[in-house]
Amino acid sequence: TPVIGVLALQGGVAEHLAALERCGADARPVRRAEELDAVHGIVLPGGESTTMTRLLDTFELYEPLRERLAAGLPAYGSCAGMIMLAREVVDPGSSAVRPLGALDVAVRRNAFGRQVDSFETDLDFAGVTDGPVRAVFIRAPWVESVGPDVQVLAAVPEVPDSAGHEADAGRIVAVQQGPVLATAFHPELVGGDDRVHRYFVQIVRAQQMDAAQAQ
Numbered sequence: 726t727p728v729i730g731v732l733a734l735q736g737g738v739a740e741h742l743a744a745l746e747r748c749g750a751d752a753r754p755v756r757r758a759e760e761l762d763a764v765h766g767i768v769l770p771g772g773e774s775t776t777m778t779r780l781l782d783t784f785e786l787y788e789p790l791r792e793r794l795a796a797g798l799p800a801y802g803s804c805a806g807m808i809m810l811a812r813e814v815v816d817p818g819s820s821a822v823r824p825l826g827a828l829d830v831a832v833r834r835n836a837f838g839r840q841v842d843s844f845e846t847d848l849d850f851a852g853v854t855d856g857p858v859r860a861v862f863i864r865a866p867w868v869e870s871v872g873p874d875v876q877v878l879a880a881v882p883e884v885p886d887s888a889g890h891e892a893d894a895g896r897i898v899a900v901q902q903g904p905v906l907a908t909a910f911h912p913e914l915v916g917g918d919d920r921v922h923r924y925f926v927q928i929v930r931a932q933q934m935d936a937a938q939a940q
């Protein structure tokens with residue numbers, strides 16, 4: 726059974742823990758470096774990326790997490806978690822976010838309009854083949870540019886369900902690079918659909934098998 730941590734400094738921790746457990750993982754909150762040592766994969770939840778940066782410093786987790794990610798730890802970031810996994814953050818308003826650089830992408834914070842803005846739509850998600858995924862965006866980022874090794878898994882459709890977001894069609898909102906997955910939206914907030922989490926648990930299991938074979 727893969728042990729998957731959820732960074733538990735702020736944000737939607739409980740929802741991710743529950744979804745991972747339903748997908749067969751041993752899911753545990755991570756607040757300390759020793760807890761990080763024990764996981765085969767980590768989820769970075771939504772929240773607020775400036776606050777998350779500060780709390781990673783306070784809990785002395787920034788450097789240990791950055792190092793494990795650099796060593797190939799599977800990771801899944803949703804919303805603020807996506808921002809934290811990026812190589813670069815495009816954010817005219819603030820430079821208080823220090824991303825961890827696990828994904829070769831530039832991410833724009835609060836990209837879909839004003840702070841209060843949130844919307845929902847169905848989208849096609851590569852890796853989840855049995856029908857569209859319901860995507861809930863809350864003051865969400867989008868991926869502005871991707872490096873050569875990054876796979877685009879989902880983009881905003883031509884006709885989003887929420888009116889007023891037609892101009893956002895084509896914006897990249899889910900990516901993967903090796904064992905690192907990120908979504909601009911919050912699948913953990915959609916009751917009864919664990920497919921994105923199941924996809925991540927598969928990534929973690931595959932990595933565990935590779936590691937076992939390499940020994």
Ligand code: GLN
Pocket residue numbers: 770771772773774775803804805806808834835863864865866
């Ligand atoms: N706007 C937040 C940030 O910039 C992300 C919002 C979220 O995680 N729902 O960090």
